Amino acid sequence: MHRTLARPAFDVETVRKDFPILAGHVWCKPLVYLDNAATSHKPRVVLDAIERFYKEHNSNIHRGVHWLSAAATKDYEGARDKVRDWIRAAAREEIVFTRGTTESINLVARSFLRPRLKPGDEVLVTEMEHHSNIVPWQLVCEEAGAKLSHVPIDDRGQLLFDEKLLTERTRLFAFVHVSNALGTVNPARELVRAARARGIPTLVDGAQAAPHTRIDVRDLGCDFYAFSGHKVFGPTGIGVLYGRKELLEGMPPYQGGGEMIKRVTFQKTTWNDLPYKFEAGTPDIAGAVGLGAALDYLGTLDWEAVRAHEAALLARATEALSTIKGLRIIGTAKSKASLVTFDMEGVHPHDIGQILDQEGVAVRTGHHCAQPVMDRFGVPATTRASFAFYNTLAEIDVLVAALTKVRELFA
Numbered sequence: 308m309h310r311t312l313a314r315p316a317f318d319v320e321t322v323r324k325d326f327p328i329l330a331g332h333v334w335c336k337p338l339v340y341l342d343n344a345a346t347s348h349k350p351r352v353v354l355d356a357i358e359r360f361y362k363e364h365n366s367n368i369h370r371g372v373h374w375l376s377a378a379a380t381k382d383y384e385g386a387r388d389k390v391r392d393w394i395r396a397a398a399r400e401e402i403v404f405t406r407g408t409t410e411s412i413n414l415v416a417r418s419f420l421r422p423r424l425k426p427g428d429e430v431l432v433t434e435m436e437h438h439s440n441i442v443p444w445q446l447v448c449e450e451a452g453a454k455l456s457h458v459p460i461d462d463r464g465q466l467l468f469d470e471k472l473l474t475e476r477t478r479l480f481a482f483v484h485v486s487n488a489l490g491t492v493n494p495a496r497e498l499v500r501a502a503r504a505r506g507i508p509t510l511v512d513g514a515q516a517a518p519h520t521r522i523d524v525r526d527l528g529c530d531f532y533a534f535s536g537h538k539v540f541g542p543t544g545i546g547v548l549y550g551r552k553e554l555l556e557g558m559p560p561y562q563g564g565g566e567m568i569k570r571v572t573f574q575k576t577t578w579n580d581l582p583y584k585f586e587a588g589t590p591d592i593a594g595a596v597g598l599g600a601a602l603d604y605l606g607t608l609d610w611e612a613v614r615a616h617e618a619a620l621l622a623r624a625t626e627a628l629s630t631i632k633g634l635r636i637i638g639t640a641k642s643k644a645s646l647v648t649f650d651m652e653g654v655h656p657h658d659i660g661q662i663l664d665q666e667g668v669a670v671r672t673g674h675h676c677a678q679p680v681m682d683r684f685g686v687p688a689t690t691r692a693s694f695a696f697y698n699t700l701a702e703i704d705v706l707v708a709a710l711t712k713v714r715e716l717f718a
């Protein structure tokens with residue numbers, strides 16, 4: 308394990324000092340950043356690791372015999388080990404670096420699912436998926452003449468899962484661990500177990516779960532798990548696909564190019580070993596280094612304390628927002644991550660977002676790349692305030708005060 312010095316207790320004000328952007332020196336007023344589900348901020352150690360890589364080790368990896376290339380390779384492969392440890396994968400070969408969750412899912416759709424998919428087959432997703440966990444399956448289903456089905460959700464934004472939805476034609480069950488549009492935390496282990504009992508492979512979209520909880524892919528039992536570096540306090544442009552080794556071994560490459568081959572002739576090319584078979588071309592080396600540094604950083608936090616702090620943020624926001632006239636929280640599942648999505652009677656989310664911005668509060672408005680969720684709740688768009696462990700209860704109060712102002716303006 309790469310776990311480093313654990314801090315004695317979780318102190319949000321101390322943690323905030325690790326994030327240069329939160330110091331607000333470039334802003335005329337304090338930044339109340341509540342758009343963490345879109346992307347989260349980066350601690351100084353991540354910025355430093357990237358800078359150090361470019362200043363001291365910058366080189367292309369794997370192929371070079373010179374020491375700089377060896378140092379860069381060590382950095383990159385070291386980051387892979389950190390990811391393996393962080394998500395408790397069995398082997399480093401099971402960690403494929405991608406551009407992010409979206410690319411991870413596309414890789415599985417193209418390389419794992421497409422060759423197996425026949426006319427009349429089915430792929431099961433849920434009604435609360437991000438478009439990234441709908442469209443890649445839709446594309447291959449259309450090509451193969453297969454059907455995309457979904458698990459419906461109830462009025463609170465919880466899955467109405469029925470094992471009958473897993474049929475003998477189901478070739479994959481892909482579902483989101485934590486919904487970006489509702490905050491719902493799905494019972495991933497139970498869903499995986501139900502699929503496994505029928506021999507159906509599973510992919511878990513962990514883009515919104517990874518920033519809020521420790522992931523253990525072996526405990527979950529899933530076949531694939533995807534997440535993005537930029538949502539776990541690392542850089543943009545890097546992400547992870549975890550895949551069980553036996554499955555990755557049997558899958559053809561996703562993209563062709565350098566690095567993913569063993570031997571190329573005009574007659575035949577043979578593929579490199581795992582995970583390089585899936586990493587064609589020069590990867591985002593600095594991105595991987597930054598992601599490794601982010602995971603090191605997360606390893607210094609007391610995760611029980613993080614969970615308790617985020618639960619307190621969610622509770623304060625839910626309680627206070629519920630008192631604002633005409634405000635409806637969309638997504639009231641029993642188990643929720645720290646985000647609140649809502650609409651306000653008579654006010655367009657875009658106007659809410661703009662007024663909040665004037666008050667120094669950054670939230671996200673729109674369909675959150677989850678249009679089926681918007682359709683389910685009969686709204687074109689919502690406003691979403693999403694919290695990270697560096698947010699404070701005082702920031703929730705600023706949000707509530709700003710929303711009260713919106714209410715008064717549109718009264």
Ligand SMILES: Cc1ncc(COP(=O)(O)O)c(C=O)c1O
Pocket residue numbers: 344345406407408409410437439440483485486487512514515535
């Ligand atoms: C649940 C979920 N899945 C997938 C994605 C796509 O992530 P990325 O854009 O980093 O590939 C997101 C991004 O917001 C998300 O929230």
